[in-house]
Amino acid sequence: MELTKRKLIGISMLTEPTFSMMMIGIMMLALMTMMMGPGSAEAQDAKAGEAVFRQCAACHTLEAGKAKIGPSLHGLFGRKAGTVEGFSYSEAMKGSGIVWDEPSLADYLKAPKKVVPGTKMTFPGLKDETKLDNLIAYLKQATQ
Numbered sequence: 397m398e399l400t401k402r403k404l405i406g407i408s409m410l411t412e413p414t415f416s417m418m419m420i421g422i423m424m425l426a427l428m429t430m431m432m433g434p435g436s437a438e439a440q441d442a443k444a445g446e447a448v449f450r451q452c453a454a455c456h457t458l459e460a461g462k463a464k465i466g467p468s469l470h471g472l473f474g475r476k477a478g479t480v481e482g483f484s485y486s487e488a489m490k491g492s493g494i495v496w497d498e499p500s501l502a503d504y505l506k507a508p509k510k511v512v513p514g515t516k517m518t519f520p521g522l523k524d525e526t527k528l529d530n531l532i533a534y535l536k537q538a539t540q
């Protein structure tokens with residue numbers, strides 16, 4: 397009798413923390429789902445950006461040291477414009493004073509000839525803001 401009673405108390409003491417642990421677990425899960433939301437959206441953007449990059453791939457690779465008509469975009473973020481070793485840039489690009497980051501890329505890719513007058517990148521510009529955002533999200537991952 398004594399034993400069963402103690403056992404019962406034992407169980408109820410066991411169940412209650414288990415229950416609150418479960419609640420914490422559920423709340424953590426909800427929180428994680430909320431936090432994963434934007435993350436997975438970003439992954440989607442990058443995926444869409446990969447398709448946009450096809451417009452650049454005729455002239456650019458993402459492989460270090462591999463130039464085509466344009467320089468390799470490997471390691472682009474944080475790099476000073478016109479500084480890939482061995483690539484023959486226009487004077488305009490070398491003297492632009494740009495450091496590549498999200499805003500400067502968005503600016504340049506929207507209207508290359510306007511932002512760097514005299515650049516030899518013959519790309520008319522990407523006007524679609526969504527495509528531009530997606531492309532930059534992709535580049536951020538793919539140029540590392």
Ligand code: HEC
Binds near residue numbers: 478486
């Ligand atoms: C027709 C070929 C061509 C296309 C298409 C093209 N580029 Fe370029 N790109 C170039 C050339 C050439 C340069 C060097 C420009 C200069 O020296 O003035 C360049 C330079 C750049 C630079 C500066 C690199 C550095 O090292 O400073 C970036 C960034 C860039 N391109 C990104 C892009 C992106 C992103 C796309 C696609 C939306 C694109 N380019 C499309 C030919 C191209």
